[in-house]
Amino acid sequence: MAVQTSPGQRRRVERSALSAFVPVIAMLPFSVLSLFLAWLPVGLLTDIPFVWVLLGFAATGPLLFIRNFQVLVLTPVLGARRPTAAEEAAIAPLWREIVMTSRLKPDHYVVRILPSDDLNAFACGGHLVVVTSFAVEELTTPELQGVLAHELSHHLGLHTVAITIGHWLSMPVVLFARIGVYLENVAKAARYAYGPDSPAIDALTNAAAVVVHAVSWIFTAGIRASATLSNLVSHQSEFDADQRAVRMGYGRELASALRRVLAAGQSPRPVGWRERIDASHPPARTRVARIEALLRHPAR
Template identity: 60%
Template sequence: RHQLSGVLAHELSHHLGFHTVALTLSHWLSIPIVILARIGFFLRNVARAATDAFVSNSRALTIIGRAISRTLWALSWVFLAAIVAVDAISNLVGHRSEYDADQRAVELGYGPPLAAALRVVMRHGGGTRPVGWRARLAASHPPARTRVARIEAVLRQRRRSRRR
């Protein structure tokens, strides 16, 4: 129950900081890119099949058909690369929003229960930093160990400032 109050304060802090609105908006805005990538791959397959089926007698038409197919393939990969880039940027922004939500939970008085909940995550293997740059880019949350350290630093700072 103690830890749950910290987690709930953290999650409510996402709403207070409008993080959920930004995340929802970014996901909605990425949908057209995903659709365009899928359409591009589909049209590439259609162009390749049409080239193979209908223009095998004409070298010029075969070259044109294959050029169209390769162009569609390249455009599809550009869209997919854009999705990967947007996801990576979104995850980096997401890390910032996690730290912000942690900070707000501490300000609301739920720092110790949140840190306790994150320590449970750490005990179950979730507190380590992802290995490799790809894993770090794909991580939607910062390491629990880092978050606990930040929360504890803020709590120590608050205790020091109260003593003065």
């Protein structure tokens, strides 16, 4: 069964894909600033211009979109693994049917398992779909297929592209934020250790802590602003992925899986890239209601 997409649906998908890049745009100036600070000592000692640092950083980013690189690098970073023989037997035929429905090659995407007692799944990078071991064990075959269709929909909607770029841009920002926190703690420790014996040291370390805290706050604010925007955008991304799964013919299965989440009293929460994959999910009850509405009145 081929997925039919109306012009209105295509426009909504395009708007959703564009909105997913809003957090990336918010992170960009902070990323450039952190790269500039990293270049400063290099620029003072060498003739390397800052533009080469920017070009080098931009050139290495596309590696994250290479399928084999994602499988080799992101899989261990996420804490995921290959499916066991039993898990592969449960997933492979379902996945093959889903990707054929979307007229894709079965090996374009890779499914990996995250050992976890949570009922969850997520899409990452441009090729990875990660499902928890608990989800594979506890969901029925139709429910698991509905979940897989939803995660594939994130890839088809280009939601994971923006997230991946955002993670890449945030790496130098996170590094400087952590360095700032570390240096602030060092300054405070020096103040407490030596300040009482020397007013000069007390004033110097206090001033250093204030300055470092201010610099660190700038980078932390950039991370939080981007994360907040990402959470706002991700709500619509989840709804769009649900809608696509309904159009693919897996709406009832996905709604059934979400009811499992409700019955277990568990809200889908982000897992993987550990805390950095933090796209906030809307309430499962809301998603079920919207899916049921779409099943009764398909979007035009």
